[in-house]
Amino acid sequence: MFKGRHIRHIRLIVAFVLGIIIGCITMTISYGAKLEGLYAERETLYYEYNQRVKKIQLLQQDLDKRAQQNARQQEGSQIIKQIQVEIDSPVKFNQSIVKTEVETILKPFLNKSVRWVSSDPALLDTMLKKRLVKLPDKNTVEIRLKYLAFFDSELKVWVSAREISDKDVSMSGE
Structure with missing residues (x-):
């Protein structure tokens, strides 16, 4: 009898451990695809963000260049010629x-x-x-x-x- 109780406890522990492993595998498979999609979306957002930052920098440089040209032009028109x-x-x-x-x-x-x-x-x-x-x-x-x-x-x-x-x-x- 004592042996039967041990086997029963071991079976319960094994069934519990197998349940945990099977649950983890199921969770990994089902949420892994979602996580991959989120990682891909994050990379896309980083790429778009970097592209926009570059565009803003180019626009800022263009604005600075035009401001300098305008300042030089105004400076030239501020002199009696x-x-x-x-x-x-x-x-x-x-x-x-x-x-x-x-x-x-x-x-x-x-x-x-x-x-x-x-x-x-x-x-x-x-x-x-x-x-x-x-x-x-x-x-x-x-x-x-x-x-x-x-x-x-x-x-x-x-x-x-x-x-x-x-x-x-x-x-x-x-």
Whole structure:
């Protein structure tokens, strides 16, 4: 009898161990396929993630490149490269000489920053205030700054000009 009980316990233990082994094998087979699918999906997601990161980096580099080009372009347009003079006068006289004279007076502003000039426009006014220009026909023209404007890299200046006679000019400097 004692032997029969042992065999019965051994059979129960063996049946229990076999049940555990068969259960593990069944679980491995049934969930292994699902795990393989999840691993494949994870690899696909990693690949797509890396592709998108590369695309974002390329877009960021392109954006940085365009920003640098834009900054260089704005920097170039922030420099006065041309001065254009317009004469406002009721009397028609040799305006090309007056334009040339004003352009010569304003030549130091070429290749200077627009901000430098726009921060102190009184400097231009001082340079052109009551400036006298001698014309070839022995007449004299007095010029004054009327307006100034910036268009990209161009300084546009409007000056008023009036012809003065020798009687208007005094020796006192006024």
